[in-house]
Amino acid sequence: MAIFIVRHSTTYRYEREVRLGRHQLMARPRDSFDQRLIDFSLDVTPKPSEVRWLHDVFGNCVAHIEFDRASDYLRFDCEIKVDHTPENAPDFRIEDYAKDHPFTYHDEEAPDLAPYVQRWFSDPEDHVGRWLDTFLTRGTKRPTGQLLMTLNEAISDGFAYDRRTAPGTQIPSTTLELRKGTCRDFAVLMIEAARSLGFAARFITGYIYVPDRDGPVWLGGGATHAWCQIYIPGSGWVEFDPTNGIVGNRDLIRVAVARIPSQAIPLFGTYWGSREDELGMNVEVNVKTASALL
Template sequence: MTAGRVGTSRETVTLPILSVRHRTTYRYRRPVAFGEHRIMFRPRDSYDQRLIAATLDITPEPASQRWLFDVFGNCVAVTTFDIRAEVLTFDCGITLDHTPEHAPVFPLAPHATHYPFGYGAEDMPDLARSIERQWPDPRHEVDAWARSFLPPQGRIPTQELLAAMTRSVRANFTYLARAEKGVQDPLTTLRTKLGSCRDFAVLMMEGVRALGMAARFVSGYLYNPRNDRARHVGGGSTHAWLQVYLPGAGWVEFDPTNGIVGNRDLIRVAVARDPAQAVPLHGSFFGLSSDDLGMRVDVNVVELPADGTTAHSLQGLPTPLAR
């Protein structure tokens, strides 16, 4: 297998073939029964990432497995089990080609090149829920943070505004891999300047929404090139960032954890209005809470060599979580 090539009148761009290995393991003190599990590991096919192959191995073997598209068009596997076990493992392998955007300049509609701008009447019914604030901000702290990126008067280039917000989080906040489920309050993230990738994504989503723009949550994987001097943070597990809807360009990626504008090194799996709608793996077991010994997530993303072989070295991120 070799990397694809895209020819243009000015240059030829080599597209990397990426291989993802994602393993989640749950352990229990004694054999337990399992409820339904919903799995969102399969990347979304798009013009900038093409799925070549995908496998999903589950141990113990499920009694049933079916696939569906959720309300956002994400691909979801739903499994049930009819046996008890002390260990439950989900092992996913993915191969895809990825078209990275380096220092992208987005083709915005003329009226949206500078902020503030408005959305067309035909788009508003579909964007309205993505513009609504999801978290309380009684003292308008997130509002003030978002507006700190605006000039005292006049307009600002839209891409410059969003890039500044993205890179400000990278420069002024400290990444913290949290084992707790869910997302922390954006006010906590803003006040402490500490958080995980999902916390930073939600803070920026709320900031963007405070400015009247539509934003949605993205879960997926992060590729860290071997020759990248500034190593990305948030690898070794699943990753999270956001998209903002910009007229003329559509949904555009922003990763505040790493200060990335555009899709460079980001592999989309699921998009949603709220992070709770894009949980990579969700399920239940029947037993005592003390039976749960926690879970471990291992994710490794590598670029395939020209001969197509894959050498994964899983360096896991242990995350003991109650389920």
């Protein structure tokens, strides 16, 4: 068990005062048996006229933040304290019928899982399938857990991480062509590959703890992150982080789950002004253990 403390700050600057519109924030971690939210605080500058919390269709906590003023500066500061219980090794307790792949989800679960099995990105030339064929023999019986770990490792070992400032997520065929991408790109590639094999898979956004950066100084000690979960009968939704080759929740702090990446954007909003008014955005994220700050 570990107590993680997250500080997440996002700052927007503008050439002149612009009228601020609604902003939507996803930063409050999800409560679960392996992750308990101890405390969460949000400070917004300038002061908003209203902050309204709601649950979206996936049960994520979402803040709608309204403003009644103009400003040349906008800042969101979140501080989070989470009690985290890591799974240091995958514990695949798989139902007998699903121990080997391919298998079919049981009738009572299949309707609820169907949206997560359906592929989202068009792939008429089957780029994902042809990539899978380089290390898997599709249609051949294989242990389910072994197959998924192989897929996770194929992305972790075969692609280069490339920080990209442009918004959005690459389509899987682009990631396969470039052999590089961001954590969101790798999560999407794994999701689409798993779905092509008949698995239910969903997108996760949150934070990652980086042990090598831990310490008493609040500087570069973590990052926002994206990975995926795959539904395995008997084990439920299991975490796979293809960027780092992690299976299970070790060092991962879940904030939001979604069917596709555009449903889990940490922060976005509007303003009234010209495109040239925007001077840029700065994001600072630190994830520390409480013990390192003593």
